[in-house]
Amino acid sequence: MDFDSVRLTDVSRHFGRRRALSKISLTLRSGDIVGLLGPNGAGKSTLIGVLATLVTATAGEVRYGQQQARDAGPELRRRIGLLAHELHLYGELTARQNLTFFASLYGLDPRPIVDAALERAMLADRADDPVSSFSRGMRQRLGLERALLHRPRLVLLDEPFTGLDDRSVGMVCERLRQLAGDGAIVMVATHDLDLADGLVTRVALMRDGRLLSDEAASAGLRSRYRSVVGSA
Amino acid sequence: MKRRAPACAHAIGVWWGAPDAARYLVSSDFRRDHTTMFLKTALLVLRKDVAIEIRSYEILATTLFFAVGCVLVFAFALVKEGQAPPDAAAAILWIALLFAGTLALGRTFERERYGETIRALLLAPASRPALYVGKLLGILCLLGLTEMLLVPLVALLFSAPLLGHLNLLLPLLVCGTIGFAAVGTLFAAMLMRARTRDVMLPILLYPITIPVIIAGVRGTSALLASPPDEPTAMMWLAILVSFDVVFVTLSLWTFEPLMME
Numbered sequence: 412m413d414f415d416s417v418r419l420t421d422v423s424r425h426f427g428r429r430r431a432l433s434k435i436s437l438t439l440r441s442g443d444i445v446g447l448l449g450p451n452g453a454g455k456s457t458l459i460g461v462l463a464t465l466v467t468a469t470a471g472e473v474r475y476g477q478q479q480a481r482d483a484g485p486e487l488r489r490r491i492g493l494l495a496h497e498l499h500l501y502g503e504l505t506a507r508q509n510l511t512f513f514a515s516l517y518g519l520d521p522r523p524i525v526d527a528a529l530e531r532a533m534l535a536d537r538a539d540d541p542v543s544s545f546s547r548g549m550r551q552r553l554g555l556e557r558a559l560l561h562r563p564r565l566v567l568l569d570e571p572f573t574g575l576d577d578r579s580v581g582m583v584c585e586r587l588r589q590l591a592g593d594g595a596i597v598m599v600a601t602h603d604l605d606l607a608d609g610l611v612t613r614v615a616l617m618r619d620g621r622l623l624s625d626e627a628a629s630a631g632l633r634s635r636y637r638s639v640v641g642s643a
Numbered sequence: 644m645k646r647r648a649p650a651c652a653h654a655i656g657v658w659w660g661a662p663d664a665a666r667y668l669v670s671s672d673f674r675r676d677h678t679t680m681f682l683k684t685a686l687l688v689l690r691k692d693v694a695i696e697i698r699s700y701e702i703l704a705t706t707l708f709f710a711v712g713c714v715l716v717f718a719f720a721l722v723k724e725g726q727a728p729p730d731a732a733a734a735i736l737w738i739a740l741l742f743a744g745t746l747a748l749g750r751t752f753e754r755e756r757y758g759e760t761i762r763a764l765l766l767a768p769a770s771r772p773a774l775y776v777g778k779l780l781g782i783l784c785l786l787g788l789t790e791m792l793l794v795p796l797v798a799l800l801f802s803a804p805l806l807g808h809l810n811l812l813l814p815l816l817v818c819g820t821i822g823f824a825a826v827g828t829l830f831a832a833m834l835m836r837a838r839t840r841d842v843m844l845p846i847l848l849y850p851i852t853i854p855v856i857i858a859g860v861r862g863t864s865a866l867l868a869s870p871p872d873e874p875t876a877m878m879w880l881a882i883l884v885s886f887d888v889v890f891v892t893l894s895l896w897t898f899e900p901l902m903m904e
Contacts, residue, residue: 465762467903485768499763501754503695512691516684516767541698557763 412486414476415441417462417565417596422471424457424620431457433620434471439565439596444587446611446628447600448636454620455600456495459567462598463493475565489517492563496570498554502543506534506553509542510560517561528556531586533579547574555583559590566590566597572606584610608632616640677770684769688777693784695754702750703785710743710789711796718800725802732803733863737819737856739793740786744823745845747785748831751778756835765902775828775898782824790816808866811876815866818883819859822890823852829894833901855890858882 417439424432432454439445447455460466461473464480464487473480475487493499500509510528514521529535532552534545542550551574559566566587572580587610591597601607607614614632616624616639624639696703717735721727755761764774794812798805805812830847834840862879865872 463762463766465765465903485770488766489768491766493762493766495759495762497759497762499760500758501691501695501760502758503698503754504691508691508694512687513763513767515687516764516769518680518768 412476412478413490413564414478415564415594415596416476418472418474419461420472420474422458422461422468422473424454424461424466425469430620432461432468435620435622437615437622437625439598441564441594441596442591443613444591444597444599444611445613445615446607446632447598447615447617448602448604448607449617449640451602452619453617455617456569457620458617459493459495459569459598459600462565463491463567464488465493489561490564491567492558492561492565493567494554494558494569494571496573498550499557500542500550500554503541505539505541506532506545507538509553510557513557514560519561524560528560532556548576548579551575552579552583555586559586564595566595568598569600570602571599572601572603580606604633604636681770681773681776684773685776685780687769688764688774689780689784692751692778692781696781696785702747703788705750706743706747706785706789707792709746710739710793713739713742714793714796714800722801727801727803730860730864730867732797732801732805733860733867735801736793736797736805736863737859739797740790740820741823741849741852741856743789744782744786744820744827745848747782747789748824748827748848749841749844751782751785752831752835755832761832761835761902771899771902772895775832775894778832779824779828779894782828783820786820786824790820803867805863805867808871808876811866811873811880812863814880815859815862815876815883818880818887819855819862822855822883822886825887825890825894826852829898829901832898855883855886858886 419435419437422432422435423430435458447458449455457466461468475490478487480487501512504512506529507525510525511521514524526535529538532549532555534549534553537545537549542553545553551571555568555571558568568587571583575583584606587597587599591612599607599611608628608630611628614624614626614628614635615622616636618640629635714735717731717738718727721731721735752761755764765771794805794816797803827844827848830844831840834843834847837843858879862876862883865875865879
């Protein structure tokens with residue numbers, strides 16, 4: 412299955428008595444780079460978990476094109492790429508072994524795509540070193556390539572710039588623009604407003620599990636963030 | 644001609660909230676494509692776990708050390724002048740397996756928790772029951788290696804003729820290990836995100852696997868009796884097979900809904 416939009420309607424998620432998401436309604440479209448911004452505990456990671464089909468919404472509906480997550484199953488998951496704060500890599504395995512494992516899990520032929528992914532992550536010369544010996548930035552680059560191995564339609568990134576130097580940040584931003592240009596739906600949850608400014612095409616501002624604002628990105632993101640999130 | 648799956652299978656899958664499991668059961672190409680993909684995924688997960696273990700030997704070393712330590716302590720306490728109490732060998736063998744297995748289960752899933760790789764596994768388009776089977780096979784390999792060390796050790800220290808009854812002891816060990824590991828793998832996966840997982844795992848696991856342990860101990864005791872009581876051992880083996888069928892089936896059904904947040 413494929414889709415060109417994701418629509419959330421009144422999505423809520425409770426963990427016991429704690430309300431992590433409260434009636435979130437949001438539509439993501441092909442070509443969007445959506446910045447998901449908000450303070451700690453705003454519900455950004457939970458929302459990403461719901462979009463990734465890993466967290467079930469307590470109420471509301473998530474539609475991927477015409478299909479709901481519970482009806483789509485593995486074919487929907489094939490179209491989703493997720494990079495969370497934890498990078499979903501096995502530290503004991505080498506970079507190549509990690510990518511080969513995940514490529515095979517997605518039913519892909521690992522030989523051509525793993526080498527290309529290692530080149531993009533600038534880790535071709537460290538391909539056979541265990542991931543546990545990598546710096547945070549190197550692991551971050553590898554984690555991003557792992558999440559994008561299968562060319563997902565919906566790209567969900569939680570703090571993708573953690574530990575990256577300026578050059579790597581520039582390359583990741585360029586990669587995300589390229590993905591969006593190719594028709595992917597990209598959502599980036601971040602605290603780094605300076606990086607988000609100029610990268611994202613839309614901004615979703617969250618606080619206390621509620622969506623405060625969903626608007627087109629414009630100059631002066633920091634002041635907009637302060638006026639909406641800081642004063643809410 | 645396409646094979647039509649029973650409607651009740653789909654209904655049960657939906658009722659459990661397990662769309663993958665439902666799809667898995669009602670697929671018309673179930674026997675062909677799905678089985679191949681299922682096995683490929685399970686073997687992929689197993690191969691990955693073996694590759695990690697070969698790099699560290701962490702779980703294998705701790706499990707073997709713990710199992711051998713357990714048998715040695717019991718041997719020092721119970722064997723007097725080369726004579727062990729009757730039936731002690733069977734009990735010690737299974738107790739060592741139970742404790743070492745619990746240790747291995749916890750450590751195996753600790754790896755998936757660290758780095759949250761379990762989320763990447765669950766997000767993959769692979770069949771989720773196949774992921775469970777892959778993890779289960781890894782635990783079975785580990786416990787199989789432990790048994791290869793434990794059986795001769797218990798036979799030696801407790802002067803028990805275990806190696807003389809391998810034709811029945813082997814099936815007893817295999818079936819007992821599958822029953823224990825099937826439930827243990829499910830619970831260890833389920834408790835992965837719980838802060839009290841180390842405490843909760845044995846509390847949940849032991850009461851449910853007690854029938855497996857009793858059947859294993861009684862079956863092994865029957866083999867070690869003089870003369871060996873093979874019909875009784877066969878009866879306990881049949882009971883173990885029944886437990887395995889129930890436990891593995893239930894675990895396959897419940898793995899996906901239990902893993903969802």
